[in-house]
Amino acid sequence: MQMLTPQEVNATSIIANNLSPAQKVWLSGYLHALSVPSANADLESFTLNNSISIEASPAAKADTKQTVTVLYGSQTGNSRKIAEKFKTTLEAQGKEVSLHNMLNYRNSQLKKETNLVAIVSTHGNGEPPDEALGFFKFINSPKAPNLNNLQFSVLALGDSSYDEFCQTGYELDSRLAELGAKRLTEVVACDVDYADDAEDWKGTVLALLKPSEGHSTQNQSSVLSSANEAISENYNEQNPYPAEVLETLVLTDDGSDKNVMHLELSLEDSGLHYQPGDIVSIASPNDEILVDSIIQKLNLDADVEITLKKKTLVLKDALLNHCELSNVTRKQLQVYAELHSDDELLLLAKDKSQLLDELYAADILDVLELWPSQLSPQQFVEWLRPLSARQYSIASSESASPEEIHVLVKQVQYEYRGRLHGGVCSTHLALAESGEQLGVSIKTNPNFKLPENPETKVIMIGAGTGVAPFRSFLFERESQGLVGNSWLFFGEQRFQTDFLYQTEWQQFLKSGVLEKMDVAFSRDQAEKIYVQQRIIEQAESVYQWLASGAHIYVCGDMNHMAKDVHQALIHVIEQQSDRNLEQASDYLDQLISDKRYQRDIY
């Protein structure tokens, strides 16, 4: 084998060091394609941008239609959307495409696949989305087939502020390889701003799958650009709709430990629509005082120009509107330590538990105060993560409040290192006034939907702001003229100050739209009482509702409430049926697979 000369190694590493992870994957795919004579023969144009174009080789043009399976596992719809668009692109390339949600995929089909592209997000703390749980159980079971005939590529969606960044995608990639499948590309791990990396990945995969009969460059590039156009036609996170604030109302009373607000926004003429269970993304700038303090700490000129995503901006604008400042990730700290050759910080960044102890609530200003920056303005903004819109469960129903969207927001505010820290969006919303505009877009959430059959019973379990989607559910059921078959469990700290939407629930109970309601106010008595206790107290009825086909919905805190509710439900099933603990847990898993147990937890 002929190796590279030192000069060639040098030249290659200069190019590689300037590429994003997705671009590196693209490049490896490109080099791979060049090394395969049949694919290489006519690779006349293969450009590294969003509308990659490829000439089909004459040899490839003679090929028969190629079959590709696009498989996705999604909780909040991002992976699903990418998968659906990719299907259209692949079909326009002349491929025979089958698109599957992992939830509905027939696992026995896996051994017959030849080309698989999988798009999967990570949820919980490094766990698969609910709809992918069954598929992961299968591939990790002894029943998992040998996949020697399969070539595949995985796009992993995640958020690098989580320690288990894109864990599910990595797990899928390594498990498929373990089962004998061949990687078409390395796994591409996408952060919250996944659009560009996902586009690059799609381009690479397209290039590596053999072009099918009769499909040329023209076709592919036009399809890709029309896919991009379709994205920008509607309002989305990159292009949010400026929604006017119609009303704001603080729901918690004096004496509460929290500030929880109800906001009503106008969607007039936006063409935006949603269903109960969907999510609204709200964009907001960073706090200007924080931005000014950071600029001062950096000893920089607020008007100095920098480049972000190929756009020239002044530093203050970049920090106000484009860069995440309110938290810092472990990965970011490692990069910061490396840029400053700070071995002590590097050790700290690598030690997960020490880091959690010391910097559990740090923002970017804390980092600069603890380890002063020596970075240039350009290096500094490149080190920061992109500012992302914040997501809230929609609290209204379009049928009851046309062209409006309501949200329930808890203001995030805490003291850390002697300074008041606040959540980006919730702080902004706490100060929002009627008439002001906020950038919004809708995220459909197919994994949190009312049953298709209006007669099906619903059990809704929400703590704190987790009750928001159930307000939407009940207004929707009311506008459909439905009565009964609905049960709400609500938990908060205190009856007097924290009973969110109290009068509305009472109204729903009076009209019969809500059949039953159980509340748990944790701090109204010496012993803390939470929703899970109420579920256990009502075990017999809860099980009867389940046995008669009820759907269960859980919304709110992921780390405590949702886990405890899950255990409580297992307990109820074990106690009220003839199942043992394992069977009760399997019963609940089956409810997830059947979409009868849906969660929106965060």
Ligand SMILES: Cc1cc2nc3c(=O)[nH]c(=O)nc-3n(C[C@H](O)[C@H](O)[C@H](O)COP(=O)(O)O)c2cc1C
């Ligand atoms: C409750 C919750 C937990 C999450 N946990 C993780 C995680 O452990 N690791 C990670 O990389 N991303 C995590 N994420 C980020 C998601 O993977 C990311 O938002 C992704 O784009 C969602 O894609 P989907 O809409 O297809 O589910 C989490 C998101 C939420 C809402």
